[in-house]
Amino acid sequence: MMGYLDHDALDRAMAFARTQAKNTDFLNTYGDLAARGDDDALFSLGCAFSTGSHGIGCDMIEAHKWFNLAAARGHEDASNCRAEVAEEMSAREIAEAQRRARAWLKEARARH
Template structure:
């Protein structure tokens, strides 16, 4: 059990670092992991929507479809929260790059 938690955390940490550097693929992969609960990561639709939104804004052609699919299982409040978190992430990473 401990190894799967460590593996999941390593996956998230490495993808977060790549996403912070502007990797659209990393953002999309984070969306996939959070939407499915893959690799020992707990499923979190708000996080999934956030990452698919970031990937879509970065130019991913698949992310808008995945974002819409995830949104079907979310409340309006959850979607608003995901959008808020995506904006905050984008603002934070753009400030770092400046």
């Protein structure tokens, strides 16, 4: 029996692969900039995770973490965004976001 090639499924798989590559590119690019202390990159990561943009899944804990880091670096809008995200989170989730932010800072310091 010959295999049947589902062109729609293949198109969806290819689109998914391209999206995953773009997501990886976004995270790598902005992650590298954030590691260098770029407060706009930190803020952009917060925006991406809070809205699910750039094909990144919506994750309020990660969003809070990045907004918190951007606010600590003096980004003008980050503390307001962090507060808005926090309104949708439990105390336990906020504590986890803060733990992740501290861990990220510790790792960033170790790299430099």
